[in-house]
Amino acid sequence: MxxxxxxxxxxxxxxxxxxxxxxxxxxxxxxxxxxxxxxLPSSAQTLGADRPSxxxxxxxQRDLGLTPAQAxxxxxxxxxAGTRAGRLRNALxxxxxxxxxxxxxxxxxxxxxxxxxxxxVIRAQGAKAAVVxxxxxxxxxxxxxxxxxxxxxxxxxxxxxxxxIPANRVAxxxxxxxxxxxxxxxxxxxxxSVGVKVTADRPRLLAEITxxxxxxxxxxxxxxxxxxxxxxxxxxxxxxxxxxxSGARTTGFNNAEQGTIxxxxxxxxxxxxxxxxxxxxxxxxxxxxGEQKVQITGSVQALVGAAVxxxxxxxxxxxxxxxxxxxxxSYAEGRVDGLTRTxxxxxxxxxxxxxxxxxxxxxxxxxxxxxxxxxxxxxxQPINPxxxxxxxxxxxAAAQASAPGDNVTQAWAAGxxxxxxxTVSHAGVRxxxxxxxxxxGVWAPSxxxxxxxxx
Numbered sequence: 001m002x003x004x005x006x007x008x009x010x011x012x013x014x015x016x017x018x019x020x021x022x023x024x025x026x027x028x029x030x031x032x033x034x035x036x037x038x039x040l041p042s043s044a045q046t047l048g049a050d051r052p053s054x055x056x057x058x059x060x061q062r063d064l065g066l067t068p069a070q071a072x073x074x075x076x077x078x079x080x081a082g083t084r085a086g087r088l089r090n091a092l093x094x095x096x097x098x099x100x101x102x103x104x105x106x107x108x109x110x111x112x113x114x115x116x117x118x119x120x121v122i123r124a125q126g127a128k129a130a131v132v133x134x135x136x137x138x139x140x141x142x143x144x145x146x147x148x149x150x151x152x153x154x155x156x157x158x159x160x161x162x163x164x165i166p167a168n169r170v171a172x173x174x175x176x177x178x179x180x181x182x183x184x185x186x187x188x189x190x191x192x193s194v195g196v197k198v199t200a201d202r203p204r205l206l207a208e209i210t211x212x213x214x215x216x217x218x219x220x221x222x223x224x225x226x227x228x229x230x231x232x233x234x235x236x237x238x239x240x241x242x243x244x245x246s247g248a249r250t251t252g253f254n255n256a257e258q259g260t261i262x263x264x265x266x267x268x269x270x271x272x273x274x275x276x277x278x279x280x281x282x283x284x285x286x287x288x289x290g291e292q293k294v295q296i297t298g299s300v301q302a303l304v305g306a307a308v309x310x311x312x313x314x315x316x317x318x319x320x321x322x323x324x325x326x327x328x329x330s331y332a333e334g335r336v337d338g339l340t341r342t343x344x345x346x347x348x349x350x351x352x353x354x355x356x357x358x359x360x361x362x363x364x365x366x367x368x369x370x371x372x373x374x375x376x377x378x379x380x381q382p383i384n385p386x387x388x389x390x391x392x393x394x395x396x397a398a399a400q401a402s403a404p405g406d407n408v409t410q411a412w413a414a415g416x417x418x419x420x421x422x423t424v425s426h427a428g429v430r431x432x433x434x435x436x437x438x439x440x441g442v443w444a445p446s447x448x449x450x451x452x453x454x455x
Contacts, residue, residue, distance in 0.1 A: 042080065043450035046443070048297045048359040049079035055288035055317065056358065059309050063319035063344075066104060074105040075358050078306045081109040083450045084125045085303060086420055086434025090453055092118055098136045098165035099127075101305030109303075112136075112168065132168040139163045140326070142170045142189060147328060147337055149187035155330035158183040159202050162327035162341060164195060165304055171195040171324075175202075203329045203379065205242050205351065205367040214313050214349070215258060215274070216251045217244035224313055224353035226364035227296060227383060228282035228395035229273060231262075235282040236275040238386055239352035240364050241266030242333065250274050263390050267334025270366040271386040272352075284397045286354045288317045294359060295397040298443070299383050300451065301325075301420075301436040302357035308342055309357075310365060310380070312350025315372045320344035322357075329379055331367060339379040345372035355380045361394060387438050388417040394438055414441040423455065430455050 044050040052075050060071040078101060085099035088111045097112035111122045112130040122129040146161050157179035164171040172194050174180035180196040214222040223243035229236055241264045244250075252258040258280060264272035276282070285293040288311060302308060302322055309319040320343035327341045342355070346368050355362040363380035370376020387394060393415045412424040412431070415438065422433040424445065431445035431452040445452035 040447060040449050043083040044076040044079040046448050046450040047079045047082075047300055049075040052358060053288070053292075053294050055292050056294060056309060056356075059288070059317050059319040060307055063309075064104075064307060064321070070105050073107075074307055077101075077106040078302060079358065079450070081106060081127075082300065082303055082306075082435045084109060084127060085111060086451075087453055088122055088125055088127065089420060090432050090434070090455075091121055094135060094137060096136055097130075097132045097134065097168060098139075098163075099303055100166050101303050106305060106307070110166070112165070130168075134168055136163075136165070139165070139168070139170055142193065143326065143328070145187040145189055146170065146172070146183070149183060150328065150330065150335055153183065153186045155183065155335060159330040160327065162324040164324060167195060169193065169195045171197065173197045173199050173201070175200060201369040201377070203331060203367050203369055203377070205331055205333060214253055215239075216255070217248045217261070219249075219251065222349065223351055224311075224349075224365065226352050226354045227286070227361050228284060229387070229392040230282065230395060231273075231275075231390070231392050234275050235280070236262070236273050236392075237282065238271070238273050238364055238383065238392065240366055240381060241270045241272045242366075243272055243352050252280070265389070267331070267336050269338060269385065269389070270336045270381040271364070271389065273386070273390050273392060282395050284395050286311055286356055294356060296356065296361050296394065297359045297397050298440055299361040299387070299394050299417075299438045300357075301382065301384065302360065302362060306357055308344060308355055308362055310342075310344045310346060310350070310353060310355045310378065312346060312353040312365060314347045314349030315345065318344050318346070318372060320378075323377075325382070327379060329367065336366060336379075336381075338382065338385060339366055340382055342378050342380065343375075344378045345370060345376045346378040347371050350378075359397075384417045384436055384438055396440060412439065412445055414439045414443075424452075426452075 057071045060066050089096045092113050095114045099111045102108040109127040111127045112132045114135050116131050119129040143163050157175040160173040184191050184194050226238040229238050244261050246264050248261045250258045259274045259276035262275045284296045288294050304322050306322050308322050311317050323341040325340050327339045328337045351365050353365045361383045363382040366379045366381050368378035412426040417438045418433045420433050420436045426445040432455045
């Protein structure tokens with residue numbers, strides 16, 4: 001009799017078995033008030049932040065130095081802050097300059113604007129206002145110039161660049177000042193507009209080709225299962241692109257035949273997905289401690305400053321904070337754009353494994369510096385671009401069926417990835433997206449003010 005295994009299966013789990021192998025507008029606007037309390041689920045309730053699992057709370061206590069009460073409060077605060085930040089992003093329009101969290105329990109949401117008359121609007125939403133010189137669009141445009149320059153010049157000595165939202169600037173890490181100056185000049189940027197940090201750290205892919213509990217690519221390289229996904233009726237899982245090329249065969253932790261890599265992108269991005277055979281069944285689970293699991297309910301992107309946790313076969317379950325989104329990393333094997341930088345540690349063998357914020361999928365482990373003894377930095381490939389690029393649906397614990405009355409064809413659709421600021425129609429009403437996510441069947445705009453704002 002053939003035993004049936006799960007993709008998060010014993011010891012391999014969704015944890016990660018890795019081979020580590022971002023005019024015409026009024027001067028001030030009023031933000032739309034939130035729906036009446038109790039009329040609809042709160043942001044924390046929608047995202048499951050009000051009912052965290054014990055392993056998540058324990059890891060936050062250990063890695064961020066929190067008490068049990070602080071860990072619980074932090075998750076709720078972060079869920080609520082994401083919605084408020086989204087509303088303010090919509091209200092400020094082109095003047096929006098980013099949002100981030102501060103404090104042990106993420107009790108302070110800071111929202112930046114380029115116009116002082118927006119300060120009352122920001123404060124009315126319970127956030128602290130920061131008046132800065134550059135909009136988020138300005139910063140993103142500057143980073144794109146560095147991205148373009150990286151295609152023309154070597155980035156060996158300038159391995160990392162990103163938008164530093166709290167500092168309101170583009171930041172660059174380099175091995176020496178001369179290399180940084182040359183890269184900035186090649187991008188056509190003013191040297192004073194780019195913050196430079198000289199460091200010997202070089203991000204690396206967390207690669208390992210020796211044994212261990214994992215999934216194996218063509219019988220040699222080892223990587224971690226990330227998140228369970230589906231494409232039509234085909235089941236599978238997401239992982240890192242550097243783990244293997246399209247067409248490569250995979251085996252599970254027990255060396256049983258498992259599946260085939262259907263698509264893989266690396267460098268440029270670091271994403272792949274594996275279609276599994278009928279001996280493996282996908283689940284919404286991520287392994288955290290021992291045999292314990294966390295069930296994923298969605299993929300709502302967390303804010304800078306939010307807590308995030310990672311699972312991997314080498315180092316297990318660790319937490320930290322999100323430092324930047326849309327980070328560009330120049331590995332020895334090639335450049336990857338759009339990664340998220342975190343303070344979570346990782347080591348060779350953790351690659352491809354899942355990053356989660358509460359019960360929301362964030363991404364799959366790419367690479368980093370340091371280790372889990374001395375501390376380090378780890379980057380992940382965000383999950384929503386992976387789902388969008390490959391046409392995948394995240395396997396979640398939330399019900400996928402639409403509620404009664406939703407059978408009329410609408411522009412909004414479950415399974416699509418929506419970016420913050422996107423506008424859709426639903427039941428004859430227009431809504432604007434507050435937080436980047438893949439739509440779940442139970443997350444229709446009319447029922448999720450945590451994710452959608454009526455316009």
